Amino acid sequence: MNDKRISLTRYLVEHQREHSHIQPQLRLLIEVVARACKHIAISVNKGALGEVLGSADTENVQGEVQKKLDVIANEVLIEANEWGGHLAAMASEEMDSIHVVPHRYPQGEYLLLFDPLDGSSNIDVNVSIGTIFSVLRKVSNHRGVSEEDFLQPGKQQAAAGYCVYGPQTTLVLTFGDGVAMFTLDRETGSWVLTQDQVQIPADTKEFAINMSNMRHWADPVRRYIDECLAGKEGPRGKDFNMRWVASMVADVHRILTRGGVFLYPWDRREPNKPGKLRLMYEANPMAFLVEQAGGQATNGTQRIMDINPSALHERVSVMLGSKNEVQRVTDYHQAAT
Ligand code: AHM
Ligand code: MG
Numbered sequence: 001m002n003d004k005r006i007s008l009t010r011y012l013v014e015h016q017r018e019h020s021h022i023q024p025q026l027r028l029l030i031e032v033v034a035r036a037c038k039h040i041a042i043s044v045n046k047g048a049l050g051e052v053l054g055s056a057d058t059e060n061v062q063g064e065v066q067k068k069l070d071v072i073a074n075e076v077l078i079e080a081n082e083w084g085g086h087l088a089a090m091a092s093e094e095m096d097s098i099h100v101v102p103h104r105y106p107q108g109e110y111l112l113l114f115d116p117l118d119g120s121s122n123i124d125v126n127v128s129i130g131t132i133f134s135v136l137r138k139v140s141n142h143r144g145v146s147e148e149d150f151l152q153p154g155k156q157q158a159a160a161g162y163c164v165y166g167p168q169t170t171l172v173l174t175f176g177d178g179v180a181m182f183t184l185d186r187e188t189g190s191w192v193l194t195q196d197q198v199q200i201p202a203d204t205k206e207f208a209i210n211m212s213n214m215r216h217w218a219d220p221v222r223r224y225i226d227e228c229l230a231g232k233e234g235p236r237g238k239d240f241n242m243r244w245v246a247s248m249v250a251d252v253h254r255i256l257t258r259g260g261v262f263l264y265p266w267d268r269r270e271p272n273k274p275g276k277l278r279l280m281y282e283a284n285p286m287a288f289l290v291e292q293a294g295g296q297a298t299n300g301t302q303r304i305m306d307i308n309p310s311a312l313h314e315r316v317s318v319m320l321g322s323k324n325e326v327q328r329v330t331d332y333h334q335a336a337t
Contacts, residue, residue, distance in 0.1 A: 034171055
């Protein structure tokens with residue numbers, strides 16, 4: 001075995017030594033989330049052999065039909081995290097309201113939010129999916145914990161990350177001082193640091209958007225994509241490539257690896273909803289990672305992490321990735337207002 005390999009545990013211990021803002025409870029929290037992701041990866045890998053595919057015949061708070069793996073992943077994360085003493089409560093895309101740590105366990109100072117299995121439509125077709133998580137501190141001093149405690153802007157996140165279940169299982173993490181990637185060694189069962197200080201190039205020739213919604217987009221998004229599609233002959237003077245996995249985790253992972261821009265904008269299908277993706281479980285953690293890797297994340301007019309949430313399951317328009325491209329599409333929105 002290569003003893004130069006840095007495990008997640010060693011990375012966290014050394015990180016805690018160097019950065020006083022990383023408390024032991026936060027380190028434990030990340031270790032527990034990583035362990036839960038390993039369990040979820042095992043279920044995902046079993047697929048049809050584990051009888052984990054298909055629908056669970058239930059709906060989540062957003063009225064979406066839950067897949068069996070959505071429910072399994074949610075339970076794994078809750079069971080792994082509730083007894084360690086590092087959390088006050090959890091919130092999940094798959095639960096109507098928050099899950100307060102039961103009184104039989106010690107109460108910690110952190111709040112954990114997650115989308116247990118992002119990209120649900122890809123589960124049954126064997127395409128990459130993932131777990132997204134965000135960590136906040138419980139800032140209020142009052143006893144107990146309520147939904148209000150979770151309603152903090154993304155810039156207050158103590159940590160965020162995701163785990164992508166793809167050809168490799170990769171954990172991507174930030175504490176606000178850069179982004180690190182760990183690959184799961186399936187033979188030893190340990191997470192190994194495979195990239196540190198990840199950087200997204202400021203420019204790109206690759207965009208990710210669900211083009212089937214084109215007719216519903218607002219003018220600034222239409223203008224941005226039209227110009228990309230015009231290629232070398234158009235105002236951008238270069239050809240663009242398009243990728244859309246329909247798993248945000250996989251699309252963001254590609255962007256962190258080789259650059260690009262991801263858009264899930266507001267559209268006219270549901271004019272009263274600000275967007276499809278969820279602010280607290282999807283947009284905020286991804287925005288934190290992308291900014292920490294030198295990219296940018298906005299809702300078209302505002303930095304995602306500056307948005308003051310008013311509800312746990314709030315939705316938002318998302319534009320993130322290579323800095324200059326996100327700036328361009330944001331400028332188009334600002335010019336239109
Ligand atoms: P989910 O959390 O229910 O899986 O939904 C979120 C997913 C994102 O991962 C992805 O970017 C998007 O929905 C895909 O949407 P669409 O099917 O409209 O392309
Ligand atoms: Mg999701």
